[in-house]
Amino acid sequence: MLDQSYYQKTDEIIERYGRKAAALIPIMQDIQAEYRYLPAELLTYVAKEIGITETKAYSVATFYENFSFEAKGKYVIKVCDGTACHVRHSTPVLEALWKELGLSKKKHTTDDMMFTVETVSCLGACGLAPTMMVNEQVYPSMTPEKALALIEQLRGNG
Amino acid sequence: MGFITINGKKVEFTNEKNLLTIIRKAGIEVPTLCYQPELSVFGACRLCTVEDDRGRCFASCSEEPRDGMVIYTHTERLRKHRKLIIELLLAAHCRDCTTCDKHGKCTLQKLAYQHGVNTIRFANHREERPVDFSSPSIVRDPNKCVLCGNCVRVCSEIQGIGVLGFTHRGTDADVSPAFNKKLSETNCVSCGQCRVVCPTGALTIHHNMTDVWQALGDKNTRVVAQIAPAVRVAVGEAFGLPKGENSMGKIVAALHRMGFDEVFDTTYTADLTIMEESAEFLERVAKGEKLPLLTSCCPAWVKFVENEFPEFKPNVSTCRSPQQMFSAILKDYYRDEANAKGKKTYVVSIMPCTAKKMEAERPDAYTYGEKDTDIVLTTSELIRMIDAAGINFENMPSEACDMPFGIGSGGGVIFGATGGVTEAVLRRLVEGHDPHTLEAIAECGVRGDQGIKEFSIPYNGIEVKICVASGLANARKVLESVKSGEKEYHFIEIMACPGGCVMGGGQPTDGTKVRRAETRTKGLYATDGTMAIKKSNENPLMDLFYNGYFKGKAHELLHNHHE
Numbered sequence: 254m255l256d257q258s259y260y261q262k263t264d265e266i267i268e269r270y271g272r273k274a275a276a277l278i279p280i281m282q283d284i285q286a287e288y289r290y291l292p293a294e295l296l297t298y299v300a301k302e303i304g305i306t307e308t309k310a311y312s313v314a315t316f317y318e319n320f321s322f323e324a325k326g327k328y329v330i331k332v333c334d335g336t337a338c339h340v341r342h343s344t345p346v347l348e349a350l351w352k353e354l355g356l357s358k359k360k361h362t363t364d365d366m367m368f369t370v371e372t373v374s375c376l377g378a379c380g381l382a383p384t385m386m387v388n389e390q391v392y393p394s395m396t397p398e399k400a401l402a403l404i405e406q407l408r409g410n411g
Numbered sequence: 412m413g414f415i416t417i418n419g420k421k422v423e424f425t426n427e428k429n430l431l432t433i434i435r436k437a438g439i440e441v442p443t444l445c446y447q448p449e450l451s452v453f454g455a456c457r458l459c460t461v462e463d464d465r466g467r468c469f470a471s472c473s474e475e476p477r478d479g480m481v482i483y484t485h486t487e488r489l490r491k492h493r494k495l496i497i498e499l500l501l502a503a504h505c506r507d508c509t510t511c512d513k514h515g516k517c518t519l520q521k522l523a524y525q526h527g528v529n530t531i532r533f534a535n536h537r538e539e540r541p542v543d544f545s546s547p548s549i550v551r552d553p554n555k556c557v558l559c560g561n562c563v564r565v566c567s568e569i570q571g572i573g574v575l576g577f578t579h580r581g582t583d584a585d586v587s588p589a590f591n592k593k594l595s596e597t598n599c600v601s602c603g604q605c606r607v608v609c610p611t612g613a614l615t616i617h618h619n620m621t622d623v624w625q626a627l628g629d630k631n632t633r634v635v636a637q638i639a640p641a642v643r644v645a646v647g648e649a650f651g652l653p654k655g656e657n658s659m660g661k662i663v664a665a666l667h668r669m670g671f672d673e674v675f676d677t678t679y680t681a682d683l684t685i686m687e688e689s690a691e692f693l694e695r696v697a698k699g700e701k702l703p704l705l706t707s708c709c710p711a712w713v714k715f716v717e718n719e720f721p722e723f724k725p726n727v728s729t730c731r732s733p734q735q736m737f738s739a740i741l742k743d744y745y746r747d748e749a750n751a752k753g754k755k756t757y758v759v760s761i762m763p764c765t766a767k768k769m770e771a772e773r774p775d776a777y778t779y780g781e782k783d784t785d786i787v788l789t790t791s792e793l794i795r796m797i798d799a800a801g802i803n804f805e806n807m808p809s810e811a812c813d814m815p816f817g818i819g820s821g822g823g824v825i826f827g828a829t830g831g832v833t834e835a836v837l838r839r840l841v842e843g844h845d846p847h848t849l850e851a852i853a854e855c856g857v858r859g860d861q862g863i864k865e866f867s868i869p870y871n872g873i874e875v876k877i878c879v880a881s882g883l884a885n886a887r888k889v890l891e892s893v894k895s896g897e898k899e900y901h902f903i904e905i906m907a908c909p910g911g912c913v914m915g916g917g918q919p920t921d922g923t924k925v926r927r928a929e930t931r932t933k934g935l936y937a938t939d940g941t942m943a944i945k946k947s948n949e950n951p952l953m954d955l956f957y958n959g960y961f962k963g964k965a966h967e968l969l970h971n972h973h974e
Contacts, residue, residue: 293590306567308576311589315578
């Protein structure tokens with residue numbers, strides 16, 4: 254069970270966009286911006302409030318890679334695996350991160366809720382390939398070594 | 412309006428909404444997986460693609476017909492195109508055809524055979540996903556889903572529930588309930604319409620044939636069957652008899668040969684339902700409370716009210732459904748040692764319906780702590796069992812149902828069609844049973860295949876306002892209009908499946924083509940026409956029930972007692 258405050262916050266967000274089906278995506282985005290993920294209970298709640306089925310809301314939420322039903326870490330690392338980054342060896346970068354953080358294709362977030370590693374299809378910065386993002390910051394021309402050094406640095410920040 | 416040239420032949424068209432309809436009307440079969448005439452056009456499977464005289468290819472299901480079009484439906488190019496689609500679908504498909512419940516009835520399997528798909532060149536990269544057996548009515552196997560979306564659309568457009576939806580995308584796309592929940596954890600009402608429109612084995616009936624075979628093999632068990640009205644007009648077609656023909660006599664004979672000790676007709680308790688529900692209706696009208704009265708025969712509808720309109724729960728008739736009444740009566744009758752003769756009794760209910768399986772498992776499906784209905788078999792399962800028993804159904808003689816519960820009225824028989832329950836209630840309430848009176852009732856607006864029917868009939872100085880609807884999306888409209896005060900009724904009959912039980916989720920289906928409420932409904936009305944007893948209250952067994960063995964037990968056996 255989520256705390257009542259989550260529902261109050263969600264009500265505020267819903268009010269922002271109105272109780273209509275078309276408001277689903279902006280509402281989900283704002284919820285995710287607030288909590289860094291989309292709690293399943295809130296998706297069900299939003300669906301009911303804006304008059305669509307839970308299944309429909311789930312369809313939309315799973316269609317977009319960007320929405321996550323799992324709580325994300327403090328640092329969300331997006332490794333670009335678009336064509337340009339892929340041919341310039343993004344996979345070793347990803348694998349190095351997975352190995353260092355004990356993550357995998359199935360497990361995205363470290364148990365201490367510090368790091369989330371996910372792949373994205375293109376960050377729109379192909380000239381800087383292979384590219385990576387940590388939260389809002391872009392890191393160009395990555396190598397496994399640079400990625401691991403970055404993790405060390407972030408851990409130092411706490 | 413205009414002409415289209417199909418494969419060199421000129422064909423006239425009028426107001427058909429798409430090219431596919433015209434092609435099929437011209438007697439040409441173009442394969443489809445995702446097209447269902449009563450649902451919105453989806454255009455996903457691309458199998459119905461046709462070619463025009465300029466070599467352009469397009470899906471005929473989503474193409475508006477234009478005068479002067481010249482199209483070809485089976486060119487070499489299209490054949491290759493279709494074969495590749497089938498091959499690609501099979502690449503990501505569970506291919507254990509021999510153990511699949513849809514074996515022999517699967518559109519994908521049939522198309523693969525027709526198009527000579529003998530090898531699949533592509534590896535299946537999809538992970539195997541668990542099969543959902545959680546619902547007593549429906550089994551969902553995502554490994555056999557071809558993403559045609561028929562179930563998604565029938566559940567939201569026709570039934571207005573929307574339990575199933577598309578999830579994820581690309582190669583991860585799936586059809587499932589929200590959060591991949593099990594069907595038993597959702598708002599699913601078990602109507603089985605998803606299974607009716609599924610072209611493959613992804614959604615199938617949760618079958619119980621093994622349980623019944625076991626019971627039939629046990630010498631110490633008396634296996635008794637009850638057969639619902641809509642079953643008798645759907646079995647024959649599976650054995651090459653005319654569509655919609657009443658084959659009740661053959662069904663009874665087949666069941667006797669399979670080892671059923673006694674075979675009864677659910678029409679008998681349909682008549683009891685009419686007796687009880689009419690009395691309940693008159694009482695509510697007299698007191699002016701809990702109106703409109705909502706019928707309770709359809710378990711998918713009852714579940715729908717509980718899930719989505721709990722405020723209407725008190726309006727639902729307290730009458731058990733005919734199935735549950737019959738099972739309770741049978742169990743009670745054989746509870747008496749003089750009748751039981753040392754055997755235990757096993758009640759098999761043969762229904763056109765998948766929701767009846769769910770109903771039989773409900774907490775209120777017990778009397779004196781004993782489960783009333785042991786097992787529900789759908790029409791489709793019955794057909795398989797008749798086949799498995801080596802019975803030559805076409806050549807079966809006709810046999811009558813057994814006594815003491817073997818007589819039903821015409822009013823009970825027409826329960827299987829939308830409006831039937833209401834018509835039977837009216838027959839019970841209106842004085843007289845001459846042809847003129849009965850005809851006036853039949854023509855008051857109660858019959859017909861419209862999704863929502865409204866009419867009123869004068870009775871005892873009041874104008875009784877009645878609504879009859881089938882399909883739960885229609886039911887939702889009706890309840891919303893009552894809730895808002897826009898509409899006012901005394902009596903509302905709802906059947907979850909469009910057209911009523913004849914189109915139930917457990918009936919045999921031939922996949923993607925237009926389905927046949929009409930022939931089956933006609934079959935029921937024709938049967939009613941041949942019956943001497945038309946009114947439930949004139950069924951001689953009613954008196955035996957109320958004044959004989961079951962005297963004083965009507966309330967306990969025939970009604971639900973929960974709040």
